[in-house]
Amino acid sequence: MEDYKFLFKVVLVGNAGVGKTCLVRRFTQGLFPPGQGATIGVDFMIKTVEVENEKVKLFIWDTAGQERFRSITQSYYRSAHALILVYDISCQPTFDCLPDWLREIEEYASNKVLRILVGNKIDREDREIPTHVGEDFAQRHGMYFLETSAKEAENVERLFMEIAAELMEDKIQARSKELPRYETNTTSINGKTTSIGDTSNCGCSRLS
């Protein structure tokens, strides 16, 4: 078995054509595939990164945006550590659908999951959603926020690396909390969720 310290499941969701697969391929392979077809079902892969000299393994689940091509919806949300919700900054409808995606996330995902809103395709001239509108939305829903371009490789590496770092930090904090909790035999569910609470307060400043 490979020596890695951390293992996180990162799931990408969002409307069809917003560039989920391109973000993943940019990150895992460093390329931008023009004319990428619609994802059908779900593709999964692994990428190992290094954060503060620790090996962190990311399972990346790239899901279908189109309703009819989606499958195993529940199980890919379940046990996810981070959810990347993607929209296309040049396409208003993909932004308008965000509340629907959030409802689905609420329904299936753990409430502790790290949630990141990503506005992709900032290389495009025909922007329809100003940055502050996306930022506002993220803030209101307790999400991190970042704008990216899979085509120009802008912020893609950063997106995944920050997620890895954040999850690692959460894990370390959770670990240090686990010990006293066990000894004093007090339940501190709140203590564990603070890391998520924190993200809603200071997350935006950190990532954007």
Added chain:
Amino acid sequence: MSPRILLRTFQRISGLRFSSTKPAFTSDRYKVKRGPYARISNDHVAFFNELLGRNRVIADAEECEGYNIDYAKIVRGQSTLVLKPKTTEEVSTILKFCNENRLAVCPQSGNTGLVGGSVPVFDEIVISMKFMNKIIETNELAETNLGVLSSDEFFALGVLTCEAGCVLEDLDNHLGTVGLMMPIDLGAKGSCLIGGCVSTNAGGLRLLRYGNLHGNVLGLEAVKANGEVIDCLNTLKKNNTGYHLKHLFIGSEGTLGIVTKVAIQCPPLPKAVNVALLGLNSFEKVLKAFRLAKRELAEILSSFEMMDRRSIDISFTTFGMKSPLTSKTDGHDFYVLLETSGSNVNHDEEKLGSFVEKALADDIIEDGTLTSDPTKVKHIWALRERISEGVLREGYVFKYDISIPILSYYKVIEMIEERLRDPRVIRISGYGHLGDGNIHVQVSIPSYEPDIASQLEPFIFEYVSKLRGSVSAEHGIGFVKTKYLHMSRTSSEIKLMHEVKKMMDPNGILNPYKVLYPLEISA
């Protein structure tokens, strides 16, 4: 695209490419001696014309050619007469006449076999079963039927009874309309006939789940060499009364009788089918994935197929199909196609999700894709199913279909690679039904070379024999494997086989030179 259309495309293309390179006559290439059979006379032909009418008697050399060459183009017979009976009675009359006149016959179904069992060696009369294609009865457990079931029907729920010449895919489509499916599925489903499947005990892609045809065929009707019709068309699931004679006709490749009707048990159509394609970097990991799949997916696992890089490359390069796995630009050393069939979508997805997570966490798989979308499911299956068709375009293909203990499963490819370092070799590849311990080995070269044949055989069979494996896991013995039968069967078994053959077909007219050969024929 349906496999049948694929096959047609293949035939057209191969017709263009190989029209000038028909395989050599079997009798020449393999130096076979013709048995003591009568030659076809005008009187014989007149008899058949009278019986079947001229439309169902083919005596034109050009038209006969399609019946003389096998799908893999490794053998070629010289028959000048093809008969197309429509009823059991006609088959019976034909065989009675042939037996009395010592005319050898070669029963033929879809002619998709890979061991030269379905085409004549010399001038045997081809009995094509294509016209016996009626579905006789389907007993399904449909809700609308429950109220009006008679007691007879109740015992036969989920049983299909049909004639031997029905195309497997047609049967599957027919059953689909009543919520059932065939318990057998193979790449050749668009062309192969159920009678041929039964006669060869064909395995295929779902044997892992539903078992082989000895279990699934509840009963059959067959015609013996002397024209006698044996009715064992039982439709009961349990019937331990006397000898189970149906087994004599399942897998005996038309050497003991011609199967004319079949009763087969059919499982309900699964409500949820999911297919995953996984990329792995070693065979050891393929085994680990299999063990994990058996544990995590258990009763919903319906297929576990493995392909090495050079096998799946055939589908990529020959047919220009795209790999659904994109995380590694240069692909993977091994691929696994895994299918689940179950009755509850959520239940199956839960299991699959957990399987994938464990497989990723334990570093078993590098990446993968999972879907229930019918188009993508078909695409992924096509990557696996078209390997066998695609490799034929490279020229001549030595194909081996062997069962070996699972730990040695892929070693056979490595051994051949080591042994066969010849620049003429285009490709050495292995793929197959890992779940059944069955691997298909392919060695392709531009055209048949006897010296390469002798480097491969009997070497590969000896290797298999040493491991107590089978020299033919699912393709049968046919013509090309006869001399290796003893490597997978004991001498006591083979002796009894000869005795059975002699008793059932004393003149040896049924599919001669196949399975048991050389065969002593009583004068």
